Amino acid sequence: MLETPPAYARTAFTNGYEFTQGTGYALPEYPFVAPPEIGAKQLVRHPIVIVGGGITGLSLACALARYGVEAVLLDEDNTVGVKGASSRGICYTQKSLEVFHRLGIYERIAAKGVQWSVGRTFAGDDEVYSFDLRQQSNFNLSTQPPFINIQQFYIEGYLVERIYELGHVDLRWKSRVTAFTQNADVATLTVETPAGSYQIEADHVIDASGSHTPFHDWVGATMQNKRGDDRWCIADVRFSKHPPVERHTWIEAPFNDNRAVWQHLMADDVWRIDYQMAPNADPDAVSREDVVRERLQRQFGKDVEVEIVWVGPYAYRSRCLDKLRVGRVFFMGDTAKIVSPFGARGGNTGVADADNLAWKLAAVLRGRASPTLLESYNAERLEAAQQNVQVTNRTARFLRPADGMERCFRTAAISLAKQYPFARALVNTGRMAVANSYTRSPLCENTGGQSVQNVAFRWANGSQGVVNDLLQWADGDLLVLVFGELTATGLERLQRLAEHAPVRSVQVLAPDERAQAVEHLRDINARGSAHLQGACHVFGHAWALLRPDGYLAATGEAVDGQLVAAVEKTLGLR
């Protein structure tokens, strides 16, 4: 799949939601292999069964494979690419890229995708504001760029190939889950395949099957729903025009009846143009080929040649489960929450869900942490889900204000934004996804909970390393970074801690400081600056306790009982 460009020539055009199945691209197909359970007399019990091979399920599977943890993944078709109405991600955050770097597929994403950092927002013909994420300190420390745009199925394809390479996870294609039960002892799934149906048992089930999941009903999950009357229509196109490699958004586009428009680039020179339609517009009508072409002409001119790759109408919608774990089932990605696509908060948070649970499952299954650790998945990722739903709902409300006072305030905000810088903060065309911090986690002290950027440093031998290398070296254990020179007791305590707990320690030194620990490195990158300490949010003599997902669990000053307590807490032991 990956070295040959997708076939665009025979692009079939339909205006129905079935078009979103990806007939515009040539997608890879994976072989169905009849599983050993078919025809077996005894039920086989698996520690982990993942349902759904989208970006979330595959990220989880790949992360588990990297830890050497066995799992089964069930996917109902035999390819990547998303079925269903609206969910086709194109925009991947720095945090996701850092995760993909750890999983070993970042280089391929970087080679295929398009980097960008500048966004501009227009109202009418005026630019209201712009940003350059490269200039912002919460993005500029990492070795990964702020964003890369690439079609979601490429990432899914890279993940599949990486999983095949790593082993440990059994990818089962054309396997649809048709029934599910669970009790205190075990979960049981019925799976339908071309070779017949079978049952398997599981200790942990992860539902990453997307927005149409049957598991919500099966386990009785409760949730908060919101639906709007706003309609949008995506057109993914290739054309003879070459707009700047920037994110452009219009709140009131003159070429779209003063409704909103998004313009963004992805791989293969494909542009995503997303048009806001009239409220309650008929999805079939707005996505008809002649209608889409006419709309594109109004924006780019009549002489522009347009090749339509994909069209997808969608409506505003948000949903958030009340609990992300019910019994043995963990919900992640679109089964946990659904957000409007503003700010790329869908797929990226699915990847973060997966990365959050992967190390916890691995630590528990490898006997290095208490099973109560798994409870923290709900606390941490529910907070993130609720925040992402709130942020995207606010954008949705700005873009589709209720008639009357809501519209009046928006008109006021836009008119002020053209005159005064302060009001630009009110103009909301989507707040770009971030690595959500955990403020109510049972694992993190109040000094922790933030993501640490993948900054560069030098190993003891002078070669360059990054935070992800350290995490990889820790192999699922916790990582203590101790900044500066140590006291003799501090050194001894660290050694004892490493003997008794799944913890690895590294001393981080300035170029002129004396190394005492065997494992040490220098906080200086190729350009001669020190960023590791800042990325860990500490100053001077300090320690930082890092989790395998690159989040800070806690920070402190002296190597003492506080560090030991933080380690216990992070492993779910306290």
Added chain:
Amino acid sequence: MKTETALKTSANFQDADAFYECLLDAHQGLNREQSELLNARLILILANQLGDAQLLQACIAAARQIDTA
């Protein structure tokens, strides 16, 4: 800290009557829609002068107490 965010309920105007007159004058000659827009712009400008999130919330909550007025 507290004193910064607490809602002022006694007069803080340098000249209350002059402000009130100025506000009414600003609406002179505007139709209902234009007046609403002016008010909305004014609220956003004033809100930015205050800035403090708690104080703004307290102001909005106080303004919502219409029934007891």
